[in-house]
Amino acid sequence: MSENELALGIDFGGTSVKIGVAFRSSLIDQAPPISTQDFDGPTPLLDAIQRTVEELKHRHPKIVGAGIGMPGFVNFERGIINTLTNVPGWDGFPLRDVMEERLDLPVVVENDANCMAYAEWKRGAGRGMDDMVAITLGTGVGGGIISNGRMVRGSQFGAGEVGQTTIDWEGRVGHYGNKGALEEYVGNQQIASRALELYAQAGVNRSLSDCTPARLSAAAHGGEEVALQIWDEIARRLASALMNCCWLLNPKAIIIGGGVSKAGDVLFGPLTEHLYAQLSPPFREHLMVLPARFGNEAGAIGAAALAIEAVDNA
Amino acid sequence: MSENELALGIDFGGTSVKIGVAFRSSLIDQAPPISTQDFDGPTPLLDAIQRTVEELKHRHPKIVGAGIGMPGFVNFERGIINTLTNVPGWDGFPLRDVMEERLDLPVVVENDANCMAYAEWKRGAGRGMDDMVAITLGTGVGGGIISNGRMVRGSQFGAGEVGQTTIDWEGRVGHYGNKGALEEYVGNQQIASRALELYAQAGVNRSLSDCTPARLSAAAHGGEEVALQIWDEIARRLASALMNCCWLLNPKAIIIGGGVSKAGDVLFGPLTEHLYAQLSPPFREHLMVLPARFGNEAGAIGAAALAIEAVDNA
Incomplete structure (x- = not known):
C-alpha cells in the first residue's frame, strides 16, 4: 500500500530548499531549488515553498503528504523547530502546523541527517x-x-x-x-x-x-x-x-x-x-x-518516506 | 500482576555466583555465594547452582522463573554463551536450555551489565x-x-x-x-x-x-x-x-x-x-x-526482572 504512494520530500539546506516528488526510492519530479538567501526570514521563504508545492500538487494530484528535512534540532513529535545550525530566525517556529495549513497536506518535520538515515533504512542500503x-x-x-x-x-x-x-x-x-x-x-x-x-x-x-x-x-x-x-x-x-x-x-x-x-x-x-x-x-x-545508496537526494527521499509512514499510521 | 511475582536472580561473576530470590526491588532471600574457583568447568559448577536453587525453590514454591546475568557476550535470544570475559570453558554453551532442564523453570540469560541496566530501568533510578x-x-x-x-x-x-x-x-x-x-x-x-x-x-x-x-x-x-x-x-x-x-x-x-x-x-x-x-x-x-539505586544486588534484581518479563510475555 504505502509502497505505491506519492509524497513530497522537502530538503531544507543552509543555502537552498530542494523539493521533489518521491515514489518509492526515486524522485520522479523535482522543482528548481529555492535559494534561501533570496528571502528574508521564514514567511517569504515559506511563501515561495508553498507556490512550488502548489505547482507540484497540480502535476501530481495523488500526493498524500509532505516531509521536511531541517538542518538542526527539531521536535519531531510536535513539528517545532528548536534551533537550526546555520540558519537564524527559526527558533521555536511551529513548522509542521504552519505547513499543514499552507500546503493542505499532512506534514512531518525531521532533522535532515535522520531523513538520510531513514531513506537508507526504508529504501536504501539498510533495507530490512x-x-x-x-x-x-x-x-x-x-x-x-x-x-x-x-x-x-x-x-x-x-x-x-x-x-x-x-x-x-x-x-x-x-x-x-x-x-x-x-x-x-x-x-x-x-x-x-x-x-x-x-x-x-x-x-x-x-x-x-x-x-x-x-x-x-x-x-x-x-x-x-x-x-x-x-x-x-x-x-x-x-x-x-x-x-x-x-x-x-x-x-x-x-x-x-x-x-x-x-x-x-x-x-x-x-x-x-x-x-x-x-x-x-x-x-x-x-x-x-x-x-549509502542515495546521494544528494537522500534527504528528500527520506523525508517523503517519513511522511508516508505518518499518513499510514494516522 | 508481574509486580507480585517471585523470581530467581543469578549473578554469575568472575569469582562467585550469587543467587537470590527477588520480589519487586528487593532480594528477600539470598543463598551463600558459590565460589567459581572451587569447581572445574561448567558441569560441576552448574550442579552446585542447581542444588542451591532447589533449596530456594523449596523455601519459595511460587518462584516463576530464573534470570542469569553472565560476565560476557551472550546470545540473549537463544540463551547461548558466546564468550565470557575472564572465565574460560563456556564458549558456545547453551546455558538457557541446560538450566531450564536442570531447574524446571523458564530461564533467561543476559549480559551482567544489561541486567544492572534493566534493574535500574524497571526497579531503580530510571523507572518509567x-x-x-x-x-x-x-x-x-x-x-x-x-x-x-x-x-x-x-x-x-x-x-x-x-x-x-x-x-x-x-x-x-x-x-x-x-x-x-x-x-x-x-x-x-x-x-x-x-x-x-x-x-x-x-x-x-x-x-x-x-x-x-x-x-x-x-x-x-x-x-x-x-x-x-x-x-x-x-x-x-x-x-x-x-x-x-x-x-x-x-x-x-x-x-x-x-x-x-x-x-x-x-x-x-x-x-x-x-x-x-x-x-x-x-x-x-x-x-x-x-x-544507581542498586549496588551489588543490581545484577540479580535485573536478571530476576528479566525472567518475570519473559514469563509474562510467554
Missing part, C-alpha cells in the same frame, strides 16, 4: 535491518540511528549526532564545547586544511582548492602518497567514532554517505581495516560497512 | 524512562542502554559496552584492540596506578592499597588536593565517553553504578560540570545524571 547507523560526511558530519527496528530520536529528539561525538577527550573544540568532536577532524574544510599541511610537509605545492575530497580521492586513486596518507588518517579518525557506535549499538551495518564517502576504496579500505581491528570477533564477523 | 544509559564502574566498566522504551541489544546482542568506547583515538589499547578504551582509564586498577603517579609527583608517599576508590573518595571528601585532582581527571574522562552517549542517544538520564560511583559529590560534581559543558542546550537542560 533492525539495527543500523548512518553517517553523512560533508561540510558537517551528521548521522542517524535505527535500533530494535525503530529510529532512535532520544528524549529531546536530538539523537544520532555522530559528528559531535569525541575521538579525543582533550581535542579540538566543536560547536557545542564538545572537545574532540569528529566533525572538527573529518569535515570537508578540516580535511582540506590537513591535506594542505601534509602536502607542505612533503614539499609539494598545493592550494586549498586542490584539496577537496574529490581531488584528494582522484589523487589517491592515482597512487599519490600524500593523498593516500590523508585518507588513511581520515579513516583512522572515522573508525574511532564508528567503533564507539559499534560498542554501544552493535549495528548490523554502518552506512556511509555524503560527498566524502564518494572516495570509495581509498576511504572504505583503511576504514574497514581500522574499524575491524578494534572490535571483538562477534561484532567484527557480522558488521557490514556500506556506502 | 524510555531513554536512558546505565554505566557500572568497577574493575571493568560495563553499561546498558534503553531506547524507545526497549533494551538496546544490537544485531549480535553485544550492545551497551560503554567501557569499550574510546576517549582517545590514539590512546591505550583495550581488550579488543580498541584504542583509547574508557575502561583503560577509569577501571579500579587504572585509577589506583594514576593516583599513585599523582601522589608521587606531589611528593606524597602512598602505596597502591591507599589508592582504592573508597580511600581516594574519603581523601577527597577530606579536602586532599591530589585526591580531588584524580577525581577531576576521572570525571573528565568519564564525561567524554558519556557525552558520546548523549550525542548518539539523547537519553533522559545517565545512571552511574558500581563501586567507583560511591565517591558521591567528588565524582558527580565535576562529572556533571564537564558533561554539561560539552552538550547543546536542549540536551543539557533535560539530562539527569543519577547515582
Whole structure:
C-alpha cells in the first residue's frame, strides 16, 4: 500500500530548499531549488515553498503528504523547530502546523541527517535491518540511528549526532564545547586544511582548492602518497567514532554517505581495516560497512518516506 | 500482576555466583555465594547452582522463573554463551536450555551489565524512562542502554559496552584492540596506578592499597588536593565517553553504578560540570545524571526482572 504512494520530500539546506516528488526510492519530479538567501526570514521563504508545492500538487494530484528535512534540532513529535545550525530566525517556529495549513497536506518535520538515515533504512542500503547507523560526511558530519527496528530520536529528539561525538577527550573544540568532536577532524574544510599541511610537509605545492575530497580521492586513486596518507588518517579518525557506535549499538551495518564517502576504496579500505581491528570477533564477523545508496537526494527521499509512514499510521 | 511475582536472580561473576530470590526491588532471600574457583568447568559448577536453587525453590514454591546475568557476550535470544570475559570453558554453551532442564523453570540469560541496566530501568533510578544509559564502574566498566522504551541489544546482542568506547583515538589499547578504551582509564586498577603517579609527583608517599576508590573518595571528601585532582581527571574522562552517549542517544538520564560511583559529590560534581559543558542546550537542560539505586544486588534484581518479563510475555 504505502509502497505505491506519492509524497513530497522537502530538503531544507543552509543555502537552498530542494523539493521533489518521491515514489518509492526515486524522485520522479523535482522543482528548481529555492535559494534561501533570496528571502528574508521564514514567511517569504515559506511563501515561495508553498507556490512550488502548489505547482507540484497540480502535476501530481495523488500526493498524500509532505516531509521536511531541517538542518538542526527539531521536535519531531510536535513539528517545532528548536534551533537550526546555520540558519537564524527559526527558533521555536511551529513548522509542521504552519505547513499543514499552507500546503493542505499532512506534514512531518525531521532533522535532515535522520531523513538520510531513514531513506537508507526504508529504501536504501539498510533495507530490512533492525539495527543500523548512518553517517553523512560533508561540510558537517551528521548521522542517524535505527535500533530494535525503530529510529532512535532520544528524549529531546536530538539523537544520532555522530559528528559531535569525541575521538579525543582533550581535542579540538566543536560547536557545542564538545572537545574532540569528529566533525572538527573529518569535515570537508578540516580535511582540506590537513591535506594542505601534509602536502607542505612533503614539499609539494598545493592550494586549498586542490584539496577537496574529490581531488584528494582522484589523487589517491592515482597512487599519490600524500593523498593516500590523508585518507588513511581520515579513516583512522572515522573508525574511532564508528567503533564507539559499534560498542554501544552493535549495528548490523554502518552506512556511509555524503560527498566524502564518494572516495570509495581509498576511504572504505583503511576504514574497514581500522574499524575491524578494534572490535571483538562477534561484532567484527557480522558488521557490514556500506556506502549509502542515495546521494544528494537522500534527504528528500527520506523525508517523503517519513511522511508516508505518518499518513499510514494516522 | 508481574509486580507480585517471585523470581530467581543469578549473578554469575568472575569469582562467585550469587543467587537470590527477588520480589519487586528487593532480594528477600539470598543463598551463600558459590565460589567459581572451587569447581572445574561448567558441569560441576552448574550442579552446585542447581542444588542451591532447589533449596530456594523449596523455601519459595511460587518462584516463576530464573534470570542469569553472565560476565560476557551472550546470545540473549537463544540463551547461548558466546564468550565470557575472564572465565574460560563456556564458549558456545547453551546455558538457557541446560538450566531450564536442570531447574524446571523458564530461564533467561543476559549480559551482567544489561541486567544492572534493566534493574535500574524497571526497579531503580530510571523507572518509567524510555531513554536512558546505565554505566557500572568497577574493575571493568560495563553499561546498558534503553531506547524507545526497549533494551538496546544490537544485531549480535553485544550492545551497551560503554567501557569499550574510546576517549582517545590514539590512546591505550583495550581488550579488543580498541584504542583509547574508557575502561583503560577509569577501571579500579587504572585509577589506583594514576593516583599513585599523582601522589608521587606531589611528593606524597602512598602505596597502591591507599589508592582504592573508597580511600581516594574519603581523601577527597577530606579536602586532599591530589585526591580531588584524580577525581577531576576521572570525571573528565568519564564525561567524554558519556557525552558520546548523549550525542548518539539523547537519553533522559545517565545512571552511574558500581563501586567507583560511591565517591558521591567528588565524582558527580565535576562529572556533571564537564558533561554539561560539552552538550547543546536542549540536551543539557533535560539530562539527569543519577547515582544507581542498586549496588551489588543490581545484577540479580535485573536478571530476576528479566525472567518475570519473559514469563509474562510467554
